[in-house]
Amino acid sequence: MRRRLVISYLLLMVLVLLALETPLAATLATRETERVRADRLADATRFASLAGPALRGGGPGPLDAELAAYDDLYGIGAAVVDRDRRTVTASVSWKFGTGADTALDTALAGQQFSGPDSVWPWVGGPLVVAVPINDGGEVLGSVVTATPAGKVRRTVTAWWLLLAGIGLLAVLACVSTAFGLAGWVLRPVTELDAVTHEIAEGHRAARVRLRLGPPELRRLAASFNNMADVVSDVMDRQRAFVAHASHQLRNPLTALRLRVEELGPSLADADGRAEHRLALEETDRLATVLDALLTLARAEREENQQVTVDAAGIAASRVSAWLPLARHRSVTLRLDTTDAPAYARTVPTAVDQALDALIDNAVKFSGAGGEVTVTVRPAEGGIALQVRDTGPGMTASQLDQATERFWRAPDAQNVDGAGLGLTIAAVLVDASDGRLTMRQGEPRGLVAELWFPAPEGTAALDGTPVDAEPKNPTAVRA
Numbered sequence: 001m002r003r004r005l006v007i008s009y010l011l012l013m014v015l016v017l018l019a020l021e022t023p024l025a026a027t028l029a030t031r032e033t034e035r036v037r038a039d040r041l042a043d044a045t046r047f048a049s050l051a052g053p054a055l056r057g058g059g060p061g062p063l064d065a066e067l068a069a070y071d072d073l074y075g076i077g078a079a080v081v082d083r084d085r086r087t088v089t090a091s092v093s094w095k096f097g098t099g100a101d102t103a104l105d106t107a108l109a110g111q112q113f114s115g116p117d118s119v120w121p122w123v124g125g126p127l128v129v130a131v132p133i134n135d136g137g138e139v140l141g142s143v144v145t146a147t148p149a150g151k152v153r154r155t156v157t158a159w160w161l162l163l164a165g166i167g168l169l170a171v172l173a174c175v176s177t178a179f180g181l182a183g184w185v186l187r188p189v190t191e192l193d194a195v196t197h198e199i200a201e202g203h204r205a206a207r208v209r210l211r212l213g214p215p216e217l218r219r220l221a222a223s224f225n226n227m228a229d230v231v232s233d234v235m236d237r238q239r240a241f242v243a244h245a246s247h248q249l250r251n252p253l254t255a256l257r258l259r260v261e262e263l264g265p266s267l268a269d270a271d272g273r274a275e276h277r278l279a280l281e282e283t284d285r286l287a288t289v290l291d292a293l294l295t296l297a298r299a300e301r302e303e304n305q306q307v308t309v310d311a312a313g314i315a316a317s318r319v320s321a322w323l324p325l326a327r328h329r330s331v332t333l334r335l336d337t338t339d340a341p342a343y344a345r346t347v348p349t350a351v352d353q354a355l356d357a358l359i360d361n362a363v364k365f366s367g368a369g370g371e372v373t374v375t376v377r378p379a380e381g382g383i384a385l386q387v388r389d390t391g392p393g394m395t396a397s398q399l400d401q402a403t404e405r406f407w408r409a410p411d412a413q414n415v416d417g418a419g420l421g422l423t424i425a426a427v428l429v430d431a432s433d434g435r436l437t438m439r440q441g442e443p444r445g446l447v448a449e450l451w452f453p454a455p456e457g458t459a460a461l462d463g464t465p466v467d468a469e470p471k472n473p474t475a476v477r478a
Helices: 002-057 063-074 098-108 150-200 215-266 270-299 311-328 350-366 396-401 421-431
Strands: 077-082 087-090 113-115 127-135 138-147 307-310 332-336 343-346 371-379 382-389 435-440 446-453
Touching: 002 063, 002 077, 002 113, 002 127, 002 138, 002 150, 063 077, 063 087, 098 113, 098 127, 098 138, 150 215, 215 270, 307 311, 311 332, 311 350, 311 371, 311 382, 343 350, 343 382, 343 446, 350 371, 350 382, 350 421, 350 446, 396 435, 421 435, 421 446
Parallel strands: 332 371
Antiparallel strands: 077 087, 077 138, 113 127, 127 138, 307 343, 371 382, 382 446, 435 446
16 A cells, blocks of 8 residues: 555656646756757858848859858858849758758848757757848848757757756655655554554554544544554453353252252152153253353463473373273274474463363263374474374264354264364464364264464474474374
């Protein structure tokens, strides 16, 4: 945008310079031509005053010496022509040209002639002047001079170059001023764009400075800051409400569960005991939902401080923690990583909770005899943690909705879960400046990958090139 503003200012300046300097250049060329023309007319008039008596007497008289000296001194050819167009006398450099014929016709008609009207740098040819020779009101002939126009063209060219230099300086000054003016006008817009991206990335405390740019943009910046304050306050209130509501609901939920448990011994028939068991399961499920909401509210807090963690070590600990459940469900759970640490920069517990959510889903949906592989490797200047399973996977539309809150796949409605695990993982990964990607596995299953940036100053992490496959993989099998 700054370039377009500068170009518009520059175009306007060039148009103004053309409008001013073009007439001035034409005026300078005409003025220089008029100055030379006036001198040549005066010289030709003097020669005409000398030529009258000479033409009456039938000879040139002193004109030969006058024209020769004039030609030798100024390099200007001159000739005296009688009324019958015969050359009475001429200087050495005199030559009849097309312009001389027109000038001679005008002079023999009793009028002075000079041409061209203006000498332009790109036009050749001499400046021709013709003056009639009168004696007692009778035209006896004409004096014609041809002045080389080279000197006039050089003078006009010099004036034009001076005008072009002044115009160039004006253009440079305009460009410098335009850049400063465009920067002053656009600086609030640039900062507004930068602050907008910062807020979108989670830095909700970022604000636009109000002392930049014109008043209209300062008012826009103030309005933007007010809007950001309102939105931030609303989000804080919403998250606080979710956290408080989840926390406050735990106490009555716990009391409700105790009361339901106390009803168990008083139930005699089998149907009542079955309903009692289902009621306890529902209270447990509700407690799980409340815990997930609390975790999500904490994960969405602004300005999460990032720490450096060993992603490989965390992955090993989480795989060990999920091994008992995997064995219980007859699922093979293995870890594929290097022996060296794999350091990543994340918010606290991001790797732990994200891996828990992914491994939980993988073990849950792989089914008996399934396999779940957790891989840790350096990738793209950071650390990638991949969880691959052999379950049914998801369709493309389901993958697009998988991180939405409380979303459950149509074929997983009866499977335990609150629909918040992937949402929490996505929020934590986003707060860590990382990314969560999921895709269909080959030939079946689901591949979920977490990527976290490496700490500043960390080069190759474990010494392997970026995107290299891990060496000497170790496995933990259920």
